[in-house]
Amino acid sequence: MPASLVQNESILAIDVGAAVTRAVMFDVVEGQYRFVASGQAPSTAEAPFKDIGIGVREAIINLQNIMGTTLLGPQDNNLIAPSQPDGTGVDAVVATLSAGPTVKTVVVGLLSDVSVQSARRLAESTYSRVVETLDLSDHRRPDQQMDSIVRSRPDLVVLAGGTDGGASRSIQKMLEAVGLACYLMPMEKRPMILYAGNQKLANDVQEMLGGHAGKLQISYNVRPSLDTEDLAPASFELASLVIKLRQRQIKGIEELNLWAAGNVLPTAYARGRMIRFLSKLYESTRGLLSVNVGAAATSVAAGFAGELTLGVYPQFGLGENLAGILQHTEIEDILRWLQLDIAPNTLREYLFQKSLYPSAIPATVDEQAIMHAIARQALYLSVRTAQRDFPASAHAAGTDLMPPLDLILGGGGALSDGTSLGQSLLLLLDGIQPVGIMPVLLDQNNLLPLLGAASSRNHYLPVQVIESGAFIGLGTVVSVIAAATYGDQVLRAKLAYSDGTEARAEVKFGGLEILPLPTGESARLSLQPLRRADAGLGPGKSGTVTVTGGALGVIIDARGRPLRLPGDPVRRRELIKKWHYTVGG
């Protein structure tokens, strides 16, 4: 197809989430790709519908109503593609998917701190839960290992181990256990297998496992040498395998894949692809961080100099796994974020009850506050979990601090529910606790993964859509690290606007200050830390930086890093109320 046609095609992007399905239109407006409109509907992967196609069509119908165009054929309800001279239809479809049960995964490797870690990181780049791990330090007999695999009823096995041309005998033993376990499972329940180990064994793997796996995919080695890890090729194969698994589990994906010319991607993978791309494109010297707090999972994608860390955590999702968060955190750690006085048991019952109805939404102010408190803790845990796998170049000033970032981009149901931009910002600050100076954006229409999916079809589209302002700029955040007590003054800040006027703030430890700076404007921010506080320029260092505006302006977060909330619940709730008030209630 000629490049000019490819570059001018309209693209319908569909995201099938655990709770919500979105249909988004990207088209060329005045020579540039733009986000045109979005329609949404409840997802229908679960019973009683059991067919994602119902929700997809409903989302497209809602999009049609908003745009006033016709995308589905009036007779057969099928997608009209390519677009017709009368303006109906669409030229191309891209799609992402996060709906579906958590992928039960067995991780197999040789060394527990080398290949097993790589295989674990690979598994965590999709919607999986590791249910069993096998490695050389496992002293169980092969038949015990095999029984353990069978009992865990995995959907997926990720096999790694051995540098290219390195160890092979030990891996073969592992392959035997996996192969026999697969052989013992009913044909229709056999797991998908991804092999990303010693490439010399690829033929042996094919021979030993090919006939017993639900589907076998052989990828490049995630550990070509002991000191090199390369997850990218295997992540791509894993993404493709997960979609094949979903096709086996859920009706309607095959049709969507047909519409998308075989390019349906797991949502988190597409988001990660976009963050890697942006990290390279904008030559980010520090890091780009994208977080998504959704029903299926909370996911973290961080790009450091083009290197991607992608973590997908279904255990911290706000949907059916919600009550499972209590296996990873104390109830008090969720309660600490609440401005409401709620008994721990009430919150516990709330978590269990809400997990019965993952797609239900908070109808009252109190319930919304509870959901935001849970989302804060889910985000906090996810970011800390992902941080273990950040590259060494992502250097943090302290063990419990984040490395400095160039940009934060938030998305997902909990952040983009549209209640208040200030609440979304505060949730991001509490959950991530960033350090330094960085702009914060909100992906209110959850476009990032769809742009990632579209990028393989059209390289111009993502850049043009992002530069057209598809994300909401919340503002520039300045985080202050200080050894001080509440109420001590730690920073003097002066914002010099382009029209010559100024705004000043005397910032006290424990406080949040906002200096107004509208979206699209920039200004010079002078920072003068006191008590050797670090406002992003180094301990005690003063300086002036150019900052960009946003819906809230310049936000100076002097609540401390890590954020330590008062132990006294009354005082804590008062403070939280005050912070909420500061960002707009």
Place this chain on the structure above:
Amino acid sequence: MLAPMLHVLPLTTIVRERVLPVAGKVNARVNQRVNPTDVIAEANFAREHVLLDVARTFGVSAIAADKMIKVNTGDRLTEGALVAEKSGMFARTIKAPRAGRVMVAGGGQVLMEVGDTRIELRAGLPGMVTQVIAERGVVIRTAGALVQGVWGNGRIDNGLLVRLLQKPDDILSADQLDVSLRGSVILGGHVRDVETLKAAAELPVRGLVISSLLSSLIIPAYQMRYPILVLDGFGAMPMNSAAFKLLTTNDKREATVNAEHFDRYSGNRPEVIIPLPISTEPDEPSSYQAFSVGQTVRMRRPPNAGMIGAISNLRPGLSMLPSGLRARAADVKLENGETVMVPLVNLEVVG
């Protein structure tokens, strides 16, 4: 917008698949009438396997080891039976460490399944077998009352339904459970202590159908050997009025409690079935409908969680909720006469 259904039906046709977790033998045939306790299928299930590495033990190649293996796939072996033998000056043997069956022999290895467990699948409900699923189970069709719940401990049984609650918000306690209730299915309210679960186990009862359960009792509930079915949820929730009315009017009738796990992908959910005699077969319930005015609905979330009402108006477009969220919503007239706005995703149609 399409609405999920919560089945609370006084009389309907119920079609249920009953299958073994592993392949086995199906005893029932099409058009056979079955009782809840009838064994309709059975299987032997090996929980463990033993891998005998003949080649490695004898220090020979896999091809050479295969010639020394004396058993074939499918052979049943007693403990100590000869599995492989190496002749010559240093003759050696490998014997079966436990009784079991040879699953596969080859490649210098023998894989045995051991620790056979017999599984018997009971019909669980009375009715007619309408389909046999080869090596797995059957489809049973019956007519009766059907009440679905939200959580179950994975067990199934049947017995006489005995009402132990007077009001939807009653609490079920251990002191209400006396020996006269042995073998019954208890209809109770909220359960808030483990003593009640234990007292029911000691009788024993054939099932507990309750309005709600404290989440801290989930683990003990799994340990009980009788089915526990929760109708409305976790925490102190009263029984929804639709289920309360239907179940209390079926006091002293035979009931099947299938407290299976709520699987949101397959649609299987815990339920009570009360078989009833019929002259003409009623319709099967639909699994979803479009929302419409007049439908009876149950609120899934606060502030009126568990309450039943009727849709009086479907609001056009998106409505602003008190939480600040915007969503498609309906006005619902509750049984107390109050009308409330509820987002459609927080509703399920009762019927």
